[in-house]
Amino acid sequence: MQASDTLVMNAPMAARLAAVEAAFNDELHSDLPVVNELSQHVARYRGKMLRPMLTLLCGQAVGTLSDAHTTIATVVEMVHMATLVHDDVLDEADLRRRGVTVNRLHGNEAAVMLGDYLISHSYHLCSSLDSQYAARIIARTTNQVCEGELLQLSNRNNLQLDEETYVTIISRKTGSLIAASCLLGAHLAGADEATAKKLEKFGLSLGIAFQIQDDIMDLVGTTGEAGKTLGIDVQKCKLTLPIIHFLQSAPAEHRELCRSLLISGERNAVERIRNLIAPSDSIDYARARASRLVERAKQSLAELPDSEAKRALDRMADFVLERKH
Amino acid sequence: MQASDTLVMNAPMAARLAAVEAAFNDELHSDLPVVNELSQHVARYRGKMLRPMLTLLCGQAVGTLSDAHTTIATVVEMVHMATLVHDDVLDEADLRRRGVTVNRLHGNEAAVMLGDYLISHSYHLCSSLDSQYAARIIARTTNQVCEGELLQLSNRNNLQLDEETYVTIISRKTGSLIAASCLLGAHLAGADEATAKKLEKFGLSLGIAFQIQDDIMDLVGTTGEAGKTLGIDVQKCKLTLPIIHFLQSAPAEHRELCRSLLISGERNAVERIRNLIAPSDSIDYARARASRLVERAKQSLAELPDSEAKRALDRMADFVLERKH
Numbered sequence: 001m002q003a004s005d006t007l008v009m010n011a012p013m014a015a016r017l018a019a020v021e022a023a024f025n026d027e028l029h030s031d032l033p034v035v036n037e038l039s040q041h042v043a044r045y046r047g048k049m050l051r052p053m054l055t056l057l058c059g060q061a062v063g064t065l066s067d068a069h070t071t072i073a074t075v076v077e078m079v080h081m082a083t084l085v086h087d088d089v090l091d092e093a094d095l096r097r098r099g100v101t102v103n104r105l106h107g108n109e110a111a112v113m114l115g116d117y118l119i120s121h122s123y124h125l126c127s128s129l130d131s132q133y134a135a136r137i138i139a140r141t142t143n144q145v146c147e148g149e150l151l152q153l154s155n156r157n158n159l160q161l162d163e164e165t166y167v168t169i170i171s172r173k174t175g176s177l178i179a180a181s182c183l184l185g186a187h188l189a190g191a192d193e194a195t196a197k198k199l200e201k202f203g204l205s206l207g208i209a210f211q212i213q214d215d216i217m218d219l220v221g222t223t224g225e226a227g228k229t230l231g232i233d234v235q236k237c238k239l240t241l242p243i244i245h246f247l248q249s250a251p252a253e254h255r256e257l258c259r260s261l262l263i264s265g266e267r268n269a270v271e272r273i274r275n276l277i278a279p280s281d282s283i284d285y286a287r288a289r290a291s292r293l294v295e296r297a298k299q300s301l302a303e304l305p306d307s308e309a310k311r312a313l314d315r316m317a318d319f320v321l322e323r324k325h
Numbered sequence: 326m327q328a329s330d331t332l333v334m335n336a337p338m339a340a341r342l343a344a345v346e347a348a349f350n351d352e353l354h355s356d357l358p359v360v361n362e363l364s365q366h367v368a369r370y371r372g373k374m375l376r377p378m379l380t381l382l383c384g385q386a387v388g389t390l391s392d393a394h395t396t397i398a399t400v401v402e403m404v405h406m407a408t409l410v411h412d413d414v415l416d417e418a419d420l421r422r423r424g425v426t427v428n429r430l431h432g433n434e435a436a437v438m439l440g441d442y443l444i445s446h447s448y449h450l451c452s453s454l455d456s457q458y459a460a461r462i463i464a465r466t467t468n469q470v471c472e473g474e475l476l477q478l479s480n481r482n483n484l485q486l487d488e489e490t491y492v493t494i495i496s497r498k499t500g501s502l503i504a505a506s507c508l509l510g511a512h513l514a515g516a517d518e519a520t521a522k523k524l525e526k527f528g529l530s531l532g533i534a535f536q537i538q539d540d541i542m543d544l545v546g547t548t549g550e551a552g553k554t555l556g557i558d559v560q561k562c563k564l565t566l567p568i569i570h571f572l573q574s575a576p577a578e579h580r581e582l583c584r585s586l587l588i589s590g591e592r593n594a595v596e597r598i599r600n601l602i603a604p605s606d607s608i609d610y611a612r613a614r615a616s617r618l619v620e621r622a623k624q625s626l627a628e629l630p631d632s633e634a635k636r637a638l639d640r641m642a643d644f645v646l647e648r649k650h
Contacts, residue, residue, distance in 0.1 A: 030472055032472055032475070032476055034475060034476060034479040035472050035475050035476070038475060086437055086438070086441060089433075089434070089437055108414075108433070109414070109478055110475070110478055112411055112414055112437055112440075113411070113471055113474045113475050113478060114475070115437075115441075116411060116440075116441075116444070116467075116471045116474075117468070117471035117472070117475065119441070119444065119445075120444075120464060120467035120468045120470075120471055121464075121468060123448045123460070123463075123464040123467070124461070124464035124465060124467075124468055126460075126464075127452075127457050127460035127461040127464050128457075128461065129457070130457070131457075132452050132453075132454070132455070132456075132457060132460070135448070135451075135452035135457070135460055136449070136452040136453065138448075138452075139445060139446075139448040139449035139451075139452050140449060142441075142445035142448070142449075143442070143445045143446060143449055145445075146360075146438055146441045146442035146445055147355055147357055147360050147442070149438045149441075150357070150359060150360050150363060150435070150438050150439070150442065151357055151359060151360070153434055153435055153438060154359040
């Protein structure tokens with residue numbers, strides 16, 4: 001588990017995350033061997049466990065954890081895995097978390113069905129709780145994730161994409177699930193509505209920052225650091241924050257070159273765009289926006305009483321800006 | 326609505342189905358125009374409304390309908406639409422219900438996401454009910470649907486596929502959702518567990534018969550009658566009941582030819598296999614098996630008190646064998 005490498009964790013948190021992992025595997029078990037073989041591939045994807053940790057920490061920061069926290073922490077991770085599997089189909093990615101993707105290994109068809117299997121089981125697990133509240137929030141969240149993906153898809157090859165639409169895309173696609181992870185963690189620990197809403201806001205700001213950072217890495221990171229196929233956004237002509245900023249602020253000649261590279265489909269377009277944007281201030285612009293979002297996220301925590309969990313949430317916010325994968 | 330063409334319907338049932346259609350459209354509405362454009366495409370798919378009718382009739386056959394019936398009837402239709410959209414991605418189909426498929430029109434990526442959007446909204450709608458019971462059953466059902474699809478996928482190009490595995494595939498892929506439509510209709514009308522189980526069994530037998538009939542049509546039907554791309558099973562080397570029977574019972578020379586055509590990927594393989602199997606008794610064998618399942622389904626209704634709804638369920642069972650699309 002990479003979480004332990006990057007974030008300080010105490011023993012109870014490690015035990016909780018181990019319980020999440022066990023619940024994850026239990027839920028996916030099938031009586032059909034072929035289904036188990038395929039779903040075991042997903043175990044290799046599991047990385048930072050960011051969303052389960054947020055559910056657990058938000059619960060601890062406002063109250064006491066219960067078994068329902070383990071269930072919901074498992075659910076949010078499973079939803080996340082489902083989106084990764086379908087994302088890789090959309091991106092035609094070959095590499096994910098240093099391993100070969102499902103679509104690459106078993107074909108797009110198996111990847112579509114495996115993603116469906118994961119999302120179905122996440123709802124199945126969610127509906128084992130007594131109350132409908134979490135099920136309703138999770139389904140509302142996946143509605144938003146799909147909307148973000150569909151909006152992004154419809155804006156491929158749109159060289160006019162503006163920052164506002166980009167933020168709408170990533171808020172729904174990435175922010176919504178991280179926000180729900182925090183909201184449900186707080187709610188299940190008995191937080192009042194105002195406090196739960198604040199933690200939801202914390203998650204939303206954090207999630208948007210996280211995606212901006214991800215998009216920066218897709219442009220200027222190295223595959224070795226990230227452990228996944230990079231340069232996909234440019235290849236698919238998916239405009240992200242540094243590129244949107246560059247196309248609005250760079251000298252006319254640079255902008256023109258960037259546009260023609262984006263639509264060229266050339267093999268070395270990624271490399272050339274990277275070299276074009278790197279010396280500009282567009283990467284810094286995107287980093288500064290992510291950094292402001294992290295500050296805003298931390299402000300949402302301000303009124304919580306001091307606790308180990310609160311401090312851990314604070315550190316996780318900083319971690320978003322530092323991470324390389 | 327095709328249901329009215331093929332099945333006798335009274336005015337209250339027509340009104341209920343109109344309410345299902347309205348709930349379907351309401352649930353899918355988004356604040357993003359691009360999402361609405363895409364999801365409107367799905368409206369064109371809507372055909373027989375078989376599953377919603379079963380939910381409503383099973384409810385009427387054992388008790389009184391409530392608003393929850395309209396909700397669940399909408400949910401099962403939405404789950405069904407989601408599976409059609411992803412099925413078309415898996416089949417690379419061009420035609421569905423006399424219209425161009427989403428994957429053909431907007432690309433596989435939009436079809437993957439639109440299917441996800443539909444499944445997400447079906448759970449979202451389901452979680453609006455007071456009790457978790459229906460949500461748990463629906464999620465268990467979609468688990469089974471995915472298992473059926475994954476098992477089918479792993480048996481592509483398997484010329485040794487036996488009848489038992491074929492029945493496992495179609496029971497999960499098709500039977501489970503029709504069974505759940507019946508079970509939930511009965512449960513929500515206050516049926517006792519034994520009665521609800523009987524209606525679930527009715528739906529399962531009916532669903533398996535329905536899929537066998539569908540597979541027969543894929544082999545020997547005409548596109549004009551079916552309104553969708555046919556011959557896909559053969560093209561994808563997906564063995565169905567008539568072919569499984571043929572490969573076990575035809576003269577050795579015919580079997581050998583059939584096998585070599587199945588793996589040939591030849592353009593006219595579908596036509597040639599059809600001509601090979603048509604004069605044999607393998608189509609009749611498959612029809613007889615479907616017919617026995619329909620009889621078994623009807624037997625599951627035997628203990629219900631006589632009612633208009635019960636008679637309608639009986640007619641629907643017969644309709645499965647007569648339908649051409």
